Amino acid sequence: MLKLLQNEWMKLWNKKATWVMAILLVVGVAGMMGLTKWISTMEENRAESGGVSVEGPAAAPDWRMQAEAEREGISAQLADPDLSSSREAELKEELQIVEYRLAEDVEPHGSYSRQQMIKDSSGIATLAMLFAIIVAAGIVATEFSDGTIKMLLARPVRRWKVLTSKFLATALFGALLTLVGFVVSVAMAYILFSPDAGAELAVRSGEVAEVSVWTLTLYHLLLAFVNVIVYTTFAFMIGSVFRSGALAIGLSLFIYFTGNTVSALLSRYEIAKYLFFSHDLVALAQGITFIEDVTLPFAAAVLVAYAAVFLVVSYLVFSKRDVTA
């Protein structure tokens, strides 16, 4: 199996497109961080020049003012009698944190602080996912379109092994890109942004406690990777069932971009909970969801179940298919 994986890895990196994607990822992430830095500098300059802006007060409002406003907002939401129990618990935790900040004078991280930039780095998983989808879509489909599938399958290796090596290569590629993007993003955060005195807070067994920004970020990155795997597996399935990379890329991205809208429309119905494109685990971990009563473990279970189904379909079709290409 290791040899087969080596083969897939060799084929992958001998394609120019793979390198283009990797370089694009590095340049893209570095570029985005640079842009953020530029914007932050512009805002600082504006603030220093006396806050004479057409659009209201340009000076960053005191974090205390924001926290007060947040507290009022949460309290107002808690007053709603139709609130579901899980949502109520979430809001209560948030309220607890805000009150703790105000009482103990613990500043949150500023939006352009190094810590905040590190926290936001888990977002590069989306970019990595885009490239992983492209690879997943093509890894089986191009063997068919190039005619090499005949050479590949007329070997003393059972087909499920060949397919497994391809899936592992795709997953590995997704993981590698996620990791590379993350490292570049963190490196840029260190180069371009300076740390501030703020702290990240979370409720741990009823008590408010300070948490490391690293723990939180790596946790988010792991959650984001689950989403990456589900979409890549979907592209992998479409690519191996229909032998068309273009269809697989198109369909996956279509679902990715319209999925949110569709599940928002369906959010009143039970079924929305069971659609894989309804669940963004990172958002869910931050308490953002528009479907009621969805917990993180539930969403993760739904995603894993979908990935498993996609894989089973790929295996069944791939091992039974007559190669006529």
Place this chain on the structure above:
Amino acid sequence: MANQAEPIVELRHLSKAIRGKKIIDDLNLKLYPGQVTGFLGPNGAGKTTTIRMMAGLMKPTSGEVFVAGKSVQNEFEAAMSNIGVIVENPEMYKYMTGYKNLVHFARMHKGVTKDRIMEVVRQVGLENRIHERVGTYSLGMRQRLGLAQALLHDPKFLILDEPTNGLDPAGIREFRAYLRSLAEKSGVSVFVSSHLLSEIELMCDRIAVIQNGKLIDIREMKEDSRPHHYIEAQPAAQLKAVLESKGYEPVESGAGFIIEEGAERIPELAKSVIAGGLDLYAVRPHRKTLEDEFIEMTGGGQIAEAVAK
């Protein structure tokens, strides 16, 4: 000689139906070590389907293919480790070098070393260009690389589908000699499908002919030595009458007729034709080519039957 040996490949009651239509119908065939067997048939007869079932690329509806006693259907890996395959044009990974392609395929077999790869590269005469991208190769070079990947693991059985496509005449000759030596020296059983009948004729010990999914003939190439002669005289109708009166069954061929007759009695026949007042234009030994036989066996149904010996 080879027939005394155990067959290395055996097709047993092989059938394939696609969407209810029978493509291959109860095919039985044995292939022996050290023999080159040609696989002939008109387009759409089921050659490619048969070959793909032998190579594990398609699953038979019923029946089995055995290679060295192992079933391709039930003991896939054991059976496939004895087979080398070139299916139609050898499509390689164009974005990699020839060498990397070979490394790729070598990893899918047990015990193929780097030395073995280079040995095969030398055998097919690619050592000068092996580290270049396959995308830059000519069709002939790709054919050589295709042969190399099929030989890496020293297979006992080699399947070739239209192997001489794209080779120049010198390349074809070299290829033919190479296949013959593989069969004779290493005892490899070779199964070649081709449209080039003259090619098959020069290369093969035996031919199997398939039509409409059924095996219609298997024959040894060297066995057919009954002599024939071609005779042409005018008027043709009178010549036919003369020939028939002498007990021949003349077969019309161009402007003359073909009869089954050895050289000994030809002078006498010629004399009697001339004595009969006919104008004799030509008498020459006629060797049936594989093409004649092939057309005779498969060509256009009724005609074939009318011409049958």
